[in-house]
Structures are given as structure tokens and as C-alpha cells.
Amino acid sequence: MNTLTWIILTTLAGGVLSALAASLFAIKAKAAQIPMLVSYAVGALLGAAFIEVLPHAFRESDSIEATAATVLFGILAFFVLEKLVLWRHCHVEECEAHDPHLPPQHDHGRSGLMILIGDTFHNFVDGVLIAAAFMADTELGIVTAIAIIAHEVPQEVGDFLILLHSGYSRRAALFYNVLSSAAMVVGGVLAYLTLQVAQALVTPLLALAAASMLYVAVADLIPGLHRRPELAATAQQVVLIGLGITTIWLVGVWAHGH
Numbered sequence: 001m002n003t004l005t006w007i008i009l010t011t012l013a014g015g016v017l018s019a020l021a022a023s024l025f026a027i028k029a030k031a032a033q034i035p036m037l038v039s040y041a042v043g044a045l046l047g048a049a050f051i052e053v054l055p056h057a058f059r060e061s062d063s064i065e066a067t068a069a070t071v072l073f074g075i076l077a078f079f080v081l082e083k084l085v086l087w088r089h090c091h092v093e094e095c096e097a098h099d100p101h102l103p104p105q106h107d108h109g110r111s112g113l114m115i116l117i118g119d120t121f122h123n124f125v126d127g128v129l130i131a132a133a134f135m136a137d138t139e140l141g142i143v144t145a146i147a148i149i150a151h152e153v154p155q156e157v158g159d160f161l162i163l164l165h166s167g168y169s170r171r172a173a174l175f176y177n178v179l180s181s182a183a184m185v186v187g188g189v190l191a192y193l194t195l196q197v198a199q200a201l202v203t204p205l206l207a208l209a210a211a212s213m214l215y216v217a218v219a220d221l222i223p224g225l226h227r228r229p230e231l232a233a234t235a236q237q238v239v240l241i242g243l244g245i246t247t248i249w250l251v252g253v254w255a256h257g258h
């Protein structure tokens with residue numbers, strides 16, 4: 001196979017197929033288990049941001065300060081974007097967020113929108129990285145693709161659960177998750193065609209991806225966990241967050257070892 005064929009096949013497997021597999025896994029979860037799995041998703045998001053995405057962005061960056069500033073800008077941008085989504089919702093119907101006595105069961109799509117945008121950035125960058133590896137060496141490309149696919153599955157499970165938590169139906173969550181993952185194929189093909197230009201975008205895109213992960217975890221998901229203040233529930237949440245972080249770390253150790 002030629003290089004472009006390798007890139008298309010591996011990005012398709014890494015993006016769309018991993019999203020499908022992760023979503024089908026998450027679909028089997030019962031409704032009562034979703035709050036538990038949201039805790040796991042918090043850990044996976046924090047682990048992906050701090051253990052994988054940010055270190056990679058800093059290593060690739062010509063200026064750590066500029067990359068950190070991009071993360072800061074991204075968090076502020078996602079805050080403004082969420083405000084705009086909330087403002088629109090509050091003009092369509094009575095806004096629960098304005099009434100402290102009515103905690104919403106979900107966030108009307110806000111965290112789901114954030115994670116879809118950030119995940120699209122992240123998948124695009126993954127496609128660029130796979131293409132760059134294949135253009136250097138086919139074996140390196142295969143190893144890189146395997147590592148990225150291994151990272152994608154647990155992350156896509158978390159993303160799917162966040163979409164459910166955000167009020168999307170299971171069918172809509174599956175559709176948008178797969179659509180977002182298709183950005184990996186787009187990134188791979190565009191990188192093959194214009195690799196030099198695409199590589200210049202890797203660091204800022206990674207920084208924005210990390211910003212979205214941090215914002216969703218800290219601003220949208222963690223406050224919801226505080227609605228269960230009991231000691232047993234808190235202990236369970238801490239364990240599940242730790243499990244999410246550990247999953248990302250173990251996958252990273254395996255991937256780097258290969």
C-alpha cells in the first residue's frame with residue numbers, strides 16, 4: 001500500500017471505528033450508572049490533558065509561555081462560548097441556571113458542545129501526527145497509529161458519556177461522536193497534502209484541545225458531582241476519577257513502550 005492509503009485506513013480505524021466501539025460499550029451502561037461513569041470521565045479528561053496532551057504540546061512548542069497562553073485563551077474562549085449557548089437557551093425557555101432551587105438534570109448541551117469542539121481539534125491533530133509518522137517511515141506510522149487508537153478508545157467512552165450527561169440522546173451522542181472522530185481522517189489527508197503547513201498548527205490545536213478538556217472537567221462536570229456530598233458518594237467519585245486518570249496513564253505507558 002502507498003503512504004496515503006495507510007494514512008486513510010489507520011485514521012479511519014483510529015477515529016471512526018474507535019468512536020463506534022467506545023460508544024457501543026458506553027450504550028450498555030444503565031441510566032443509574034451514568035453518574036458513576038461521569039466521575040470516570042472527569043478522570044479521563046484530566047488525565048488526557050495533563051499526562052498526554054499538554055506534555056506533547058509543550059515538547060512541540062517553540063515557546064512554552066506562548067503555548068500556556070493559548071491554553072489560557074482557550075479556557076476563556078470556552079467560557080464565553082458556554083455563556084453564549086446558555087444565553088440562547090435562556091431566551092428560548094425559562095432558564096434553570098438562574099434558579100438555585102432547581103438544579104438541572106443535565107446542562108442542556110453546554111458541556112457536550114465544548115467536548116465536541118475540543119475533541120474535533122484533538123482528532124484533527126492525531127490525524128496530522130499519524131500522517132507525519134507515515135511520511136517518515138511506514139513502521140513508525142503503524143506504531144503511532146496503534147498508540148493513538150489505544151488512547152482514543154477510553155477517551156471516546158468518556159466523551160460519549162459526557163454527551164449523554166449533557167442531554168443528548170444515545171443516537172445523537174453516537175452520531176456526533178463519530179462525526180467528531182472523522183476529523184482524524186481529515187487531519188491525516190490534509191497533513192499528507194500540506195504537511196509543512198499542518199505541522200505548524202499542531203501545537204496551538206493541542207493547546208486548545210487541552211483547554212477544552214480542562215474546562216469541561218472542572219467547570220461543567222465536577223460541580224455536578226458536588227450534588228452528592230455524602231461521604232460514601234465522595235469516596236466513590238474520588239476512586240472513579242483516579243481510575244480514569246490511571247487508565248490514561250497505563251495506556252500511555254503501554255503506547256510509549258511500543
